[in-house]
Amino acid sequence: MEREVREPKQERSIEKKHKILKAGYELFSNVGYHNTNTAQIAKQAGVSTGIVYGYFKDKRDILLDVLAIYVEQAFSPVLELMDKLEAPINYYVLAKDVLDSAIGIHRSNAKIHEALHSMSHCDEAVNDRFIELEDEITLQISNKLAALGADAPNLTERVHFAMDVVQSFAHEYIFDNHTYIDYGAMRTIVENTLVALFI
Amino acid sequence: MEREVREPKQERSIEKKHKILKAGYELFSNVGYHNTNTAQIAKQAGVSTGIVYGYFKDKRDILLDVLAIYVEQAFSPVLELMDKLEAPINYYVLAKDVLDSAIGIHRSNAKIHEALHSMSHCDEAVNDRFIELEDEITLQISNKLAALGADAPNLTERVHFAMDVVQSFAHEYIFDNHTYIDYGAMRTIVENTLVALFI
Amino acid sequence: MEREVREPKQERSIEKKHKILKAGYELFSNVGYHNTNTAQIAKQAGVSTGIVYGYFKDKRDILLDVLAIYVEQAFSPVLELMDKLEAPINYYVLAKDVLDSAIGIHRSNAKIHEALHSMSHCDEAVNDRFIELEDEITLQISNKLAALGADAPNLTERVHFAMDVVQSFAHEYIFDNHTYIDYGAMRTIVENTLVALFI
Amino acid sequence: MEREVREPKQERSIEKKHKILKAGYELFSNVGYHNTNTAQIAKQAGVSTGIVYGYFKDKRDILLDVLAIYVEQAFSPVLELMDKLEAPINYYVLAKDVLDSAIGIHRSNAKIHEALHSMSHCDEAVNDRFIELEDEITLQISNKLAALGADAPNLTERVHFAMDVVQSFAHEYIFDNHTYIDYGAMRTIVENTLVALFI
DNA sequence: GATGAATGAGTATTCATTCAT
DNA sequence: TATGAATGAATACTCATTCAT
Numbered sequence: 001m002e003r004e005v006r007e008p009k010q011e012r013s014i015e016k017k018h019k020i021l022k023a024g025y026e027l028f029s030n031v032g033y034h035n036t037n038t039a040q041i042a043k044q045a046g047v048s049t050g051i052v053y054g055y056f057k058d059k060r061d062i063l064l065d066v067l068a069i070y071v072e073q074a075f076s077p078v079l080e081l082m083d084k085l086e087a088p089i090n091y092y093v094l095a096k097d098v099l100d101s102a103i104g105i106h107r108s109n110a111k112i113h114e115a116l117h118s119m120s121h122c123d124e125a126v127n128d129r130f131i132e133l134e135d136e137i138t139l140q141i142s143n144k145l146a147a148l149g150a151d152a153p154n155l156t157e158r159v160h161f162a163m164d165v166v167q168s169f170a171h172e173y174i175f176d177n178h179t180y181i182d183y184g185a186m187r188t189i190v191e192n193t194l195v196a197l198f199i
Numbered sequence: 200m201e202r203e204v205r206e207p208k209q210e211r212s213i214e215k216k217h218k219i220l221k222a223g224y225e226l227f228s229n230v231g232y233h234n235t236n237t238a239q240i241a242k243q244a245g246v247s248t249g250i251v252y253g254y255f256k257d258k259r260d261i262l263l264d265v266l267a268i269y270v271e272q273a274f275s276p277v278l279e280l281m282d283k284l285e286a287p288i289n290y291y292v293l294a295k296d297v298l299d300s301a302i303g304i305h306r307s308n309a310k311i312h313e314a315l316h317s318m319s320h321c322d323e324a325v326n327d328r329f330i331e332l333e334d335e336i337t338l339q340i341s342n343k344l345a346a347l348g349a350d351a352p353n354l355t356e357r358v359h360f361a362m363d364v365v366q367s368f369a370h371e372y373i374f375d376n377h378t379y380i381d382y383g384a385m386r387t388i389v390e391n392t393l394v395a396l397f398i
Numbered sequence: 399m400e401r402e403v404r405e406p407k408q409e410r411s412i413e414k415k416h417k418i419l420k421a422g423y424e425l426f427s428n429v430g431y432h433n434t435n436t437a438q439i440a441k442q443a444g445v446s447t448g449i450v451y452g453y454f455k456d457k458r459d460i461l462l463d464v465l466a467i468y469v470e471q472a473f474s475p476v477l478e479l480m481d482k483l484e485a486p487i488n489y490y491v492l493a494k495d496v497l498d499s500a501i502g503i504h505r506s507n508a509k510i511h512e513a514l515h516s517m518s519h520c521d522e523a524v525n526d527r528f529i530e531l532e533d534e535i536t537l538q539i540s541n542k543l544a545a546l547g548a549d550a551p552n553l554t555e556r557v558h559f560a561m562d563v564v565q566s567f568a569h570e571y572i573f574d575n576h577t578y579i580d581y582g583a584m585r586t587i588v589e590n591t592l593v594a595l596f597i
Numbered sequence: 598m599e600r601e602v603r604e605p606k607q608e609r610s611i612e613k614k615h616k617i618l619k620a621g622y623e624l625f626s627n628v629g630y631h632n633t634n635t636a637q638i639a640k641q642a643g644v645s646t647g648i649v650y651g652y653f654k655d656k657r658d659i660l661l662d663v664l665a666i667y668v669e670q671a672f673s674p675v676l677e678l679m680d681k682l683e684a685p686i687n688y689y690v691l692a693k694d695v696l697d698s699a700i701g702i703h704r705s706n707a708k709i710h711e712a713l714h715s716m717s718h719c720d721e722a723v724n725d726r727f728i729e730l731e732d733e734i735t736l737q738i739s740n741k742l743a744a745l746g747a748d749a750p751n752l753t754e755r756v757h758f759a760m761d762v763v764q765s766f767a768h769e770y771i772f773d774n775h776t777y778i779d780y781g782a783m784r785t786i787v788e789n790t791l792v793a794l795f796i
Numbered sequence: 797g798a799t800g801a802a803t804g805a806g807t808a809t810t811c812a813t814t815c816a817t
Numbered sequence: 818t819a820t821g822a823a824t825g826a827a828t829a830c831t832c833a834t835t836c837a838t
Contacts, residue, residue, distance in 0.1 A: 003809095003810080003811095006821090006822080008822095010822095012822090013822075016822085016823090031321065032320055032321035034233045034321065035321055037806080037807060037808080038807080038808060038809080039807085039808090047823080047824090048823060048824045048825060049808090049809085049824085049825070049826095050809090050810080050811080050823065050824055050825065050826095051822070051823055051824075052809095053808090053809065053810075054822070054823075058808075058809080059807095059808065059809090114319070114320040115320055117317070117320075118316070118317035118318070118319070118320040118321070119317070120313075120317070121231055121313045121314055121316075121317040122230070122231040122233065122234060122317070131376045131377065134376075134377065135377055135379070138377070138379075139379070153384075154381065154384040154385070154388065156379060156380065156381075157380055157381055157384050157385040157388055158388055160371075160377065160380055160385065161368070161385055161388055161389060161392075164364075164367040164368070164371065165363075165364060165367070167367075168363040168364070168366075168367045169360070169363070172359075172363065177330045177333075178330065178333065178334055178337070178359065180334070180337075180338070180355060181355065181356055181359055182353065182355075182356055185352075185353040185356050186353070186356040186359065186360055189353065189356055189357055189360055189396070190360060193360075193392055193395070193396065196392070196395060197388070197392065202834095202835085205797085211797095212797085215798095236831080236832055236833075237832075237833060237834080238800095238832075238833095241800090246798080246799090247798060247799040247800055248799085248800065248801095248833095248834090249798065249799055249800065249801095249834090249835080249836080250797075250798055250799075251834095252833090252834065252835080253797070253798080257833075257834080258832095258833065258834090411818085414819095429719070430718055430719040432631045432719065433719060435810080435811055435812075436811075436812060436813080437811075437812095437821095440821090445819080445820090446819060446820040446821055447812095447813090447820085447821060447822095448813090448814080448815080448819065448820055448821065448822095449818075449819055449820075450813095451812090451813065451814080452818075452819080456812075456813080457811095457812065457813090512717075512718045513718055515715070515718075516714070516715035516716070516717070516718040516719070517715070518711070518715070519629055519711040519712055519714075519715040520628065520629035520631065520632055520715070529774045529775065532774075532775065533775055533777070536775070536777075537777070551782075552779060552782040552783070552786065554777060554778065554779075555778055555779055555782050555783040555786055556786055558769075558775065558778055558783065559766070559783055559786055559787060559790075562762075562765040562766070562769065563761075563762060563765070565765075566761040566762070566764075566765045567758070567761070570757075570761065575728045575731075576728065576731065576732055576735070576757065578732070578735075578736070578753060579753065579754055579757055580751065580753075580754055583750075583751040583754050584751070584754040584757065584758055587751065587754055587755055587758055587794070588758060591758075591790055591793070591794065594790070594793060595786070595790065600830095600831080600832095603800090603801080605801095607801095609801090610801075613801085613802090634827080634828060634829075635828075635829060635830075636828080636829090644802075644803090645802060645803045645804060646803085646804070646805095646829090646830085647802065647803055647804065647805095647830090647831080647832080648801070648802055648803075649830090650829090650830065650831075651801070651802075655829075655830075656828095656829065656830090
């Protein structure tokens with residue numbers, strides 16, 4: 001007989017599941033999935049090891065739920081931005097806003113992003129979810145821009161590339177690893193590059 | 200008493216160390232560091248498990264050496280390209296060549312790149328090496344371009360950003376995950392973007 | 399403080415205890431004691447896991463009660479048969495009837511019998527109960543036969559041996575494992591053997 | 598990659614594997630399979646827990662090897678007896694010899710027999726092996742008897758039933774559980790019964 | 797140097813039993 | 818009484834590393 005995973009309905013249970021997820025989120029973020037064990041998750045969540053398996057099928061299941069939370073968090077700010085967008089599009093402003101938003105997201109999610117992204121290599125479900133996520137965002141943005149009159153050829157490709165650029169820069173900007181780089185100047189260059197893609 | 204790691208001098212020993220590294224390289228590439236055990240590495244290398252610890256301090260030490268090999272491989276093609284570069288620079292040709300080169304490197308190294316990159320998150324030395332690598336390439340290219348008369352403002356930042364763009368695209372191009380993307384069209388857009396950074 | 403096990407007096411409670419026992423009986427029969435957990439028993443009984451410990455000291459206590467039920471079931475048919483027996487004894491008919499009865503019991507109880515019997519080895523109480531059961535049956539039958547005029551020497555030993563034979567054959571007959579055996583023919587041989595023990 | 602189970606070739610390894618098997622044999626005999634854990638086996642064998650998995654795929658694999666040893670031990674004495682048998686068969690002597698042999702086997706193997714037999718209920722491979730064993734013995738004995746001129750009808754059925762009787766009695770005799778039974782007298786009855794099956 | 801057997805700490809997961817409600 | 822969430826000790830199995838030969 002398959003062990004059943006509890007789907008918590010009551011507030012207390014939801015809270016407990018949430019505490020486990022939070023602990024997983026933090027530990028995976030800070031030391032990575034492979035350097036985290038279930039006992040640590042339980043301890044950090046303030047619960048017993050047993051109950052972890054009441055709410056999750058296995059350790060990987062926690063990862064998958066953490067991924068879902070991350071996706072939710074990473075998704076919405078940019079989409080909100082696009083929702084508010086009205087014609088005519090001011091690409092200078094848009095580029096700035098998008099970069100601000102991306103940097104903000106990255107700032108608060110960088111570590112979990114890294115942790116999850118690093119799991120893509122050995123977990124197909126994680127990898128697939130990341131691809132899906134990119135698909136969804138690309139298409140929503142493309143459609144919105146097209147609806148607002150954007151008419152650059154290969155709009156989808158431009159949007160996708162722009163997203164890559166934004167992500168790549170946000171990462172650089174947050175980790176700020178290269179001492180010889182003037183990130184402010186770099187940001188201006190990136191903004192101009194983004195704008196140039198659409199006008 | 201600290202066990203000493205041999206620095207192989209004789210040809211047979213060098214060859215043996217190389218075989219271990221090759222096995223590590225392949226296994227890390229294909230199934231990832233955490234899904235590879237030292238017995239597998241030894242077996243694939245055709246050596247005993249014990250001798251692995253004659254040439255390497257521990258499993259992670261193999262990873263670090265694999266990283267060094269990867270760095271070497273990933274490094275040289277672009278540097279060769281820059282070496283041959285002469286004034287006046289034709290940025291259109293250069294962008295094409297660099298992309299070709301990057302895609303080629305990615306094509307043959309994608310899996311190990313992913314594997315190593317995914318280790319960045321939980322191994323600081325790996326992370327540091329990646330950053331160093333970027334530093335070295337950025338500075339060498341910047342210097343070369345400057346020497347050949349490139350005078351765009353914030354040249355270093357432009358070069359670094361260009362590298363990010365190249366890497367990001369090469370990754371996209373090789374993994375080819377998004378069915379709705381016309382990668383040929385995207386490539387043209389990327390090339391133009393790169394050129395625009397310098398002229 | 400010792401937890402107290404309820405002795406259910408009210409009808410609802412008795413029914414609940416019975417449902418737990420029935421679930422235990424079925425699960426132990428089908429998958430064995432060690433492959434059954436208390437959550438499964440509770441679920442199959444339609445009660446909470448907690449209340450199981452209201453009616454039973456522990457999991458083993460359920461086993462012991464299941465054993466008692468089994469004993470009761472396995473016991474009565476043969477005893478009824480003996481009750482109806484009248485002098486002069488027709489051993490041919492008796493052998494047939496006893497075998498029929500034993501096979502019938504085995505047919506409907508084979509799995510729980512196996513499950514319980516397999517527990518004899520690691521649970522002394524279970525083992526003891528089986529021995530007691532044999533004692534009771536042997537003595538009751540011996541007494542009845544003696545009362546009806548059976549005068550074979552070592553009657554008790556003959557009865558006990560006959561019981562072993564009957565049990566052994568019923569098991570063979572029900573599980574029917576050996577393709578090369580003609581169980582009909584074997585049955586005739588067994589019947590004759592049984593008769594020969596007493597005339 | 599599947600972990601490989603060592604097939605020990607050197608004397609030391611064979612000895613070590615044997616020690617593990619012996620420990621398994623004793624523990625399974627004394628407390629049963631389910632009450633034995635791998636750490637105990639390793640400890641009793643004087644080895645580390647890890648190496649147990651060098652010689653055996655898993656815990657069950659130890660059981661299966663213990664079973665094979667038991668089968669070998671239980672098998673040979675009776676077969677030797679039959680090997681030496683010459684026409685004309687003296688069934689009185691044969692019955693005595695077989696009972697002696699069976700009791701001897703049972704005396705030294707009773708506990709492991711119980712343990713293994715009790716596993717039949719939850720491990721199909723164990724169950725199958727027991728059935729095979731019965732098949733082999735029955736057929737070998739039947740053939741031998743037939744070759745020596747035994748001509749009772751349904752000889753195979755008689756042999757199989759005789760084996761059941763022998764086993765059943767050896768078990769009774771060794772465990773000697775029923776205080777009211779005169780096992781010597783019972784033995785005589787059994788012997789006569791066996792003889793009667795063939796003359 | 798080389799082998800591969802051996803070690804034993806570490807890990808995910810289960811489950812009998814308890815307890816707050 | 819009854820619930821089912823919670824506990825945490827127990828367990829099979831793995832694997833980086835060591836060591837006798």
